[in-house]
Amino acid sequence: MATGMLHSHTLFVVLFTLIYLIKTILLLSDRDELLEKFKKKTKVAERVVSFGFLATGIFLITQLPHSPFPTLMYIKIALVLLSIPLAVIGFKKKNKVLATLSFFLIVVSFSLAYKAKAAKAGDKIIALSGKEIFEQKCMLCHGNDGKLGVGGAKDLSVTQLQHSGIVDIITNGKNTMAAYKETLTSEQIEAVASYIETDLKGK
Ligand code: HEC
Structure with missing residues (x-):
């Protein structure tokens, strides 16, 4: 209509x-x-x-x-x-x-x-889901299940971090992992953090 x-x-x-x-x-x-x-x-x-x-x-x-x-x-x-x-x-x-x-x-x-x-x-680009962002930006080092560990990338399935800790690392980076605050919006960072918690952590 x-x-x-x-x-x-x-x-x-x-x-x-x-x-x-x-x-x-x-x-x-x-x-x-x-x-x-x-x-x-x-x-x-x-x-x-x-x-x-x-x-x-x-x-x-x-x-x-x-x-x-x-x-x-x-x-x-x-x-x-x-x-x-x-x-x-x-x-x-x-x-x-x-x-x-x-x-x-x-x-x-x-x-x-x-x-x-x-x-x-x-x-529309901003509206990508957490999963899609993970596949595009994070899988290279962390693997699709979070366990790949390329270049010392932490195994996300056993992460002890809470939501705010995950958001902080994605936003500001840590050691060889780059900061994503320039390339992802805060909504996207929230989305990908939630994806890690619900689909990778503990699996
Ligand atoms: C260039 C490889 C690389 C890419 C790409 C990458 N990471 Fe990482 N990631 C790392 C490394 C290395 C560490 C370990 C940092 C440390 O603790 O020294 C890490 C750590 C983490 C941690 C902390 C886990 C823990 O338990 O301490 C999270 C969460 C995380 N990455 C999420 C992401 C997300 C989400 C993306 C995509 C937006 C991403 N990473 C992209 C390499 C990468």
């Missing part, structure tokens, strides 16, 4: 931007007559597109993932809300600066939406 909405929203945004691109070009090139004609011809289409754009946008805002409401999204919504009155006044008064500024704001908010999406894709 939300994905379909997102696609319709993107479609409405693209159509909306296209209409405004043409209008802005006509305004900037002083083709007043053509602009009036274009405005008349696209009047209904523009209303439908604007309504669709806002309605799907509002729906998507209500569907946003719980806490924390992404900052980029706030900026984007503010830019869109700012660009609407600018466009209305700009085209009514045939003010080229306002019309261009408004078009520019729409394009900027468009690219912000893509940035936000890219950031979301990045989250």
Whole structure:
């Protein structure tokens, strides 16, 4: 449902931007007559597109993932809300600066939406499970069961350390084991520590 909405929203945004691109070009090139004609011809289409754009946008805002409401999204919504009155006044008064500024704001908010999406894709890497992190970063020395002991790596199945001790060694490293505070987030360190405790310790 939300994905379909997102696609319709993107479609409405693209159509909306296209209409405004043409209008802005006509305004900037002083083709007043053509602009009036274009405005008349696209009047209904523009209303439908604007309504669709806002309605799907509002729906998507209500569907946003719980806490924390992404900052980029706030900026984007503010830019869109700012660009609407600018466009209305700009085209009514045939003010080229306002019309261009408004078009520019729409394009900027468009690219912000893509940035936000890219950031979301990045989250997936952070969302790796403790097991996956262990397999990628730790198995080389500790083995998949924690017992391999490469280069003096401690046998994790017999570790006497409590949770905080495990977290501390992963975070800060010890002797030949590197610190992971730069390469893993604290959530990832927690996850891999819990994996050691539940799946390797005592097995
Ligand atoms: C380059 C090899 C190497 C890699 C990779 C490595 N370790 Fe280690 N690990 C060691 C060595 C060596 C020790 C023993 C350090 C000491 O006590 O001198 C150790 C110790 C530990 C200990 C302490 C065990 C105990 O009972 O004292 C934990 C917990 C641990 N590693 C977890 C991890 C985790 C989790 C990862 C992956 C994020 C990881 N290690 C990656 C080599 C490695």
